[in-house]
Amino acid sequence: MSHQQGQIRKESGTVHGNELRLDKDRSEQIIEALNTDLANSYVLYHQLKKHHWNVEGAEFRDMHVFLEEAYETVEEGADEIAERAQALGGVPVAGMGALTDRATVSFEDENVYDIRTSLENDLEIYGDIIESIRDHIELADNLGDYYTGEMLREILIGVEEDAHHIEHYLEDDSLVLENALN
Template sequence: MADINLDNQGKKEIADGLNIYLANLHVLYTKLHNYHWNIKGKNFFQLHSKLEELYDHTAEEIDEVAERILQLGHKPDATMKTYLEKAQLKEAESKNYNGEEVINSLLEDFKKLIQELRKGIELSGKYNDEVTTDMAIGTLAHLEKNVWMLESYLG
């Protein structure tokens, strides 16, 4: 294992937390596609493309989180089965959704992720893992901005 001067126990705990986050991101990624495909109504074009922007961003995040787990000397989970077992976010069925339903569902998920990221930042801070902390803060900033935008959309 590469020696990056971090405590082994810390690396293990942080990697375990990142695997849960990775599982959440996979559920979110699938759900964003679901909404991108199934959204109906007057705001279709606007929300359809916003959802695409969000899943593209989620795809990049998935890769970043998995590669951070590897840098910490652990294995990122890589099966859908494990993601579904570990994820805290819930999948959504394939049916028609209106804009408000999509926005409310995403707000709930983003707020859950924000809550989990704050716990993660506390953990990576405890073990002086600045790189994971920095990554989590970047994600947190993106989520907080999106919560603001989604709430503004609701008026």
């Protein structure tokens, strides 16, 4: 196992001053919220990636492409969240253990499920993340950090759009006949 050493520039969990003139108390609250959103994003990212790798069946191609686009959207949002936490003087949560500890959503597990079950599990995480981001938009706005609120609104648009697409995939109308092979 590798062991990294070197001079620590910013210790995880600490908040330093910023040039954005947002005081430390407000920054701490926002960074805490952003790190939760970041951790949740990576749980969803890895679950979507898992489903992208394992999808099978008649809708394989469409689902494979959609899931790739969805995890890329989540990753882009996570990057913005991490960079904003850093700009506010914080240290974005990054390690797998820290991400797992910080997340308020749970990865389904290592088993492979049918795509309908997988999407239902994804939709559950999306719903929790949507609620969390909405709360954090309100927090940022109430603390006078309108940039973070606006950034989270933009991320929320992509998250809600993908959740809505999953709702459509889960509808019972399909061109695929259930007993076509029997």
